Amino acid sequence: MTTSLVRIEDKLYQNRYLVDAGRPHIKVRQHQSPSSNLLALTLVCPANCYEVNEDGQVEITADGCMECGTCRVLCEESGDIDWSYPRGGFGVLFKFG
Amino acid sequence: MTVEKFDAIVVGAGMSGNAAAYTMANRGLKVLQLERGEYPGSKNVQGAILYANMLETIIPDFRDDAPLERHLVEQRFWVMDDTSHTGMHYRSDDFNEPAPNRYTIIRAQFDKWFSRKVRAAGAIVLCETTATELALDADGKVIGVHTDREGGIIHADVVVLAEGVNGLLGTRAGFRKVPKPEAVALAVKEMHFLPEEVIAERFGLSGNQGCVIEAAGTISRGMAGLGFLYTNKESISLGIGCLVSDFAATMESPYALLEAFKGHPSIRPLLAGSEIKEYAAHLIPEGGFKAIPQLFGNGWVVVGDAAQLNNAVHREGSNLAMTSGRIAGETIAMVKSRGRPMTSENLCLYKAMLDKSFVVKDLRKYKDMPALIHTNSRNFFMTYPQLLSQAAQNFVRVDGTPKIEKERATTAAFVKARSRWGLVSDAVRLALAWR
Numbered sequence: 165m166t167t168s169l170v171r172i173e174d175k176l177y178q179n180r181y182l183v184d185a186g187r188p189h190i191k192v193r194q195h196q197s198p199s200s201n202l203l204a205l206t207l208v209c210p211a212n213c214y215e216v217n218e219d220g221q222v223e224i225t226a227d228g229c230m231e232c233g234t235c236r237v238l239c240e241e242s243g244d245i246d247w248s249y250p251r252g253g254f255g256v257l258f259k260f261g
Numbered sequence: 262m263t264v265e266k267f268d269a270i271v272v273g274a275g276m277s278g279n280a281a282a283y284t285m286a287n288r289g290l291k292v293l294q295l296e297r298g299e300y301p302g303s304k305n306v307q308g309a310i311l312y313a314n315m316l317e318t319i320i321p322d323f324r325d326d327a328p329l330e331r332h333l334v335e336q337r338f339w340v341m342d343d344t345s346h347t348g349m350h351y352r353s354d355d356f357n358e359p360a361p362n363r364y365t366i367i368r369a370q371f372d373k374w375f376s377r378k379v380r381a382a383g384a385i386v387l388c389e390t391t392a393t394e395l396a397l398d399a400d401g402k403v404i405g406v407h408t409d410r411e412g413g414i415i416h417a418d419v420v421v422l423a424e425g426v427n428g429l430l431g432t433r434a435g436f437r438k439v440p441k442p443e444a445v446a447l448a449v450k451e452m453h454f455l456p457e458e459v460i461a462e463r464f465g466l467s468g469n470q471g472c473v474i475e476a477a478g479t480i481s482r483g484m485a486g487l488g489f490l491y492t493n494k495e496s497i498s499l500g501i502g503c504l505v506s507d508f509a510a511t512m513e514s515p516y517a518l519l520e521a522f523k524g525h526p527s528i529r530p531l532l533a534g535s536e537i538k539e540y541a542a543h544l545i546p547e548g549g550f551k552a553i554p555q556l557f558g559n560g561w562v563v564v565g566d567a568a569q570l571n572n573a574v575h576r577e578g579s580n581l582a583m584t585s586g587r588i589a590g591e592t593i594a595m596v597k598s599r600g601r602p603m604t605s606e607n608l609c610l611y612k613a614m615l616d617k618s619f620v621v622k623d624l625r626k627y628k629d630m631p632a633l634i635h636t637n638s639r640n641f642f643m644t645y646p647q648l649l650s651q652a653a654q655n656f657v658r659v660d661g662t663p664k665i666e667k668e669r670a671t672t673a674a675f676v677k678a679r680s681r682w683g684l685v686s687d688a689v690r691l692a693l694a695w696r
Binding site: 171172175176178179182200201204207208210211212230231232233234236237238240241247248249250251252253255256257258259260261 | 297298299302303304305306307309367368369370372388389390391393408409410426427429439440441442445447449451452496505508509512513514515516520537538539540541542543544
């Protein structure tokens with residue numbers, strides 16, 4: 165699994181992004197220990213945006229997000245995350261799609 | 262922002278949104294289309310295959326200037342295990358016709374072209390604008406949208422929600438629910454660039470002929486999923502998608518899955534030497550007929566992926582999107598021309614017309630398929646592909662074993678894996694779901 169974690173940065177490096185600095189469009193709500201779906205995102209998110217910190221909580225860095233919505237489908241209803249689209253013009257900008 | 266009122270606002274500039282905006286603008290309606298991307302297509306991801314017939318209905322002469330990659334002459338269906346594939350290929354010279362039936366396309370380029378047509382038809386297309394919420398009056402009728410631009414509500418008689426599988430507006434307004442994890446697949450895809458002649462040689466193609474491979478089997482590690490390889494002019498679109506519910510249950514990493522698919526001995530030589538230029542991810546509606554939400558209401562309709570209009574069995578989506586967008590546009594133009602209000606009573610015509618089209622008829626035909634695939638994914642995507650691969654190898658390998666013994670061994674393997682009752686039951690359930 166380590167090799168694929170390394171590779172994701174190479175993959176995302178191919179993409180074009182306009183990051184809305186300081187205004188992340190997805191937020192993880194505060195929690196003591198993550199739900200199973202929230203924890204699953206650390207492996208299932210295709211951009212590897214979710215990570216477990218040293219206290220065992222799940223954090224997000226949404227800069228590489230491709231706005232697919234997988235995390236929204238898994239974790240919005242339960243309240244684990246707040247999900248919006250980036251402001252107009254920001255976020256991933258596919259050259260080919 | 263202006264204080265003027267539009268006949269219609271279309272949220273999104275994908276296949277369904279462009280079809281709706283074009284259809285309405287072409288009929289003289291005052292149309293505003295909102296797109297959150299820098300340009301139309303910059304947020305859109307698809308395999309992608311374009312089905313000519315449904316675009317022809319909207320723009321008959323699209324072949325004159327649309328950015329088309331290759332017309333398809335060959336379709337390969339592969340069942341894979343870890344070291345092999347068993348294939349059924351269909352290739353026909355009939356597809357080298359004057360007006361070909363299917364093309365590969367690159368969405369960012371195609372959507373820009375489609376959007377130029379929408380503008381030429383008279384619609385206003387506003388990019389870099391994220392619609393954040395529907396604006397409702399006291400009676401709950403949609404009267405416009407809020408955006409992330411300054412200037413408050415943009416007003417319109419009707420809003421066409423062409424906001425994609427992961428659209429926010431309709432779900433925030435409570436018109437439909439966020440898709441369930443078992444009703445959407447997550448697909449990841451890479452663009453592999455190769456010289457045109459290399460692609461032609463590897464797939465036995467000439468001119469603008471194209472080939473696609475669709476593959477199922479151990480590549481999805483028991484999840485309900487599909488891999489694909491589409492030839493473009495100078496690139497290959499390669500991807501794999503599985504149900505989100507299966508990803509969550511197995512904790513498989515989508516890009517590790519993609520890497521393994523790329524490394525499969527049947528795929529690797531087809532990509533050798535390619536330069537990867539993009540990695541994309543997108544959700545695909547998989548819920549079928551039973552997942553179609555309420556399609557219209559007071560002052561709104563929903564079209565395309567946002568309405569779950571995707572035929573997972575035939576892997577058709579963009580044509581259903583385009584057709585639903587066109588029908589919604591025609592409905593709205595008709596209601597307007599009669600001088601009627603954009604109420605639920607009048608907009609229900611959209612659903613009536615959609616029900617009569619191939620869109621809903623096809624989805625109804627396969628209404629039981631998602632449940633079957635979901636509950637039996639390991640059998641259909643792991644056990645059977647392995648059995649089929651063993652059977653194929655057993656059939657072709659010559660090692661002095663008498664054929665009668667080989668056949669017995671194959672039969673015994675199937676019975677051992679699924680039991681006689683299991684085999685019959687799988688076959689019957691599949692047949693019923695397909696019917």
